[in-house]
Amino acid sequence: DIVVTQSPVSLAVPLGERATINCKSSQSLLYSSNNKDYLAWYQQKPGQPPKVLIYWASTRESGVPDRFSGSGSGTDFSLTISSLQAEDVAVYFCQQYYSTPITFGQGTRLEIK
Amino acid sequence: QVQLQESGPGLVKPSETLSLTCTVSGASIFSSTAHWAWIRQHPGKGLEWIGSIYHDGSSHYSPSLTSRLNISVDTSKNQFSMRLTSVTAADTAVYYCARQKGSPWSPNWFDPWGLGTRVTVSS
Numbered sequence: 001d002i003v004v005t006q007s008p009v010s011l012a013v014p015l016g017e018r019a020t021i022n023c024k025s026s027q028s029l030l031y032s033s034n035n036k037d038y039l040a041w042y043q044q045k046p047g048q049p050p051k052v053l054i055y056w057a058s059t060r061e062s063g064v065p066d067r068f069s070g071s072g073s074g075t076d077f078s079l080t081i082s083s084l085q086a087e088d089v090a091v092y093f094c095q096q097y098y099s100t101p102i103t104f105g106q107g108t109r110l111e112i113k
Numbered sequence: 114q115v116q117l118q119e120s121g122p123g124l125v126k127p128s129e130t131l132s133l134t135c136t137v138s139g140a141s142i143f144s145s146t147a148h149w150a151w152i153r154q155h156p157g158k159g160l161e162w163i164g165s166i167y168h169d170g171s172s173h174y175s176p177s178l179t180s181r182l183n184i185s186v187d188t189s190k191n192q193f194s195m196r197l198t199s200v201t202a203a204d205t206a207v208y209y210c211a212r213q214k215g216s217p218w219s220p221n222w223f224d225p226w227g228l229g230t231r232v233t234v235s236s
Contacts, residue, residue, distance in 0.1 A: 001174075019125065040222035048224035049209055061224070097221045099226055100173045102162035 002026055002096050006105035012113040016045045016061035019081040021108045023094035028074045029057075031098065041070055043109075045090045053092075054079065086112060115139040117210050117227035125204075125234050131197040135210030135227060142191045143168045148213040148220040149193045151184065153206040154229070161206075165213050165220050166193055173220070200234045207231050 003026040011067035013019040029038045037057035042050035052061050057077055067082045081088055088111060094105040121133035135149065142149060151163040164174040166184045174182050178197065186193040197204060207229040215221035 038221070042223075047230055049211075050223070051226070052222050052224040055222045095160075095222065097215070097219075100165075100220075101175050101177075102165075102220075104160040104162070106159045 001101055002029075002099060002103050004094055004096050004103050004105045005106050006092075008108060009106070010051055010109040010111070011082045012111045013081075014113045015086065016083050017113075019084050019088070021079045021092050021094075021110070022107050023072075023079070025075045025077075025096055025098075027098075029065065029077075029096050029098045035080065037073050037077070038055045038096055039070075039072075039077050041068075042088045042093045043088075044093065050093060060089060067101050079112075084110075084112070087089040115211065115212060115225055117225065119208060119210050119227045119230040121208075121227075121230060121232070122216055123231055123233060125200055125232060126236050127201055128199055131200050131204060131232060131234075132194065133208055133210075133230065133232075134192050134194045137191045137193075137212070140189055141211065142186060142193065146214060148173065148215060149186065150211045150213040150220070150223060151195045152211060152223065152226075153208045154209070155206045156215075163195065167217055168219075169217075171217075202234050205232065205234045 007022045039057045041054040044050040058070040091107045116138045118136045148165040148167040166172040181198045183196045209229045211223035211226040213220045
């Protein structure tokens with residue numbers, strides 16, 4: 001199984017500042033035949049299901065604010081919120097879909113400092 | 114827009130079978146670019162993929178659940194279902210159904226998700 005490890009477990013950032021969450025996989029998520037990284041990022045607010053923000057490691061889902069961006073390749077990835085807003089308080093998960101079993105990171109809780 | 118709705122009992126006794134159904138609206142379960150998945154979230158914990166199925170019945174299951182799990186699709190009702198046998202307290206969780214985008218041979222990310230249904234295993 002591919003193990004996906006997120007860091008930090010929790011993060012507190014002042015409003016308007018940058019927040020970065022990291023995700024590391026136990027093996028490369030880059031598929032050489034199409035040069036795509038099989039990684040997605042989700043946001044989960046309290047009492048709600050997760051919502052996809054980013055897929056293919058860096059493609060923003062339609063309707064997601066452009067302050068959210070994904071980067072990285074291979075085994076190391078990041079989700080960055082360029083200017084934290086109050087509505088961004090949530091738990092963020094990464095997910096690999098390179099191979100089954102599909103696995104998720106353990107989540108990062110993002111709060112306002 | 115595409116919506117998914119989970120249904121099933123909120124309370125299941127230990128050793129019994131948990132059965133949940135997901136009703137899909139706004140999209141056809143026959144889609145060639147979608148699989149249909151179950152994911153669960155233990156209280157206060159992370160996300161665990163349970164399994165996924167394509168409209169032709171081909172499926173992938175989590176290795177940790179495969180001996181107890183069956184996922185099926187009912188194309189006539191635009192629904193898919195899961196059955197988990199011999200449940201224990203460790204199966205207490207919020208269960209989500211979701212569309213998993215991707216080709217028939219490459220299921221990818223999950224979007225959208227149902228609202229989730231809380232299942233408690235207790236006598």
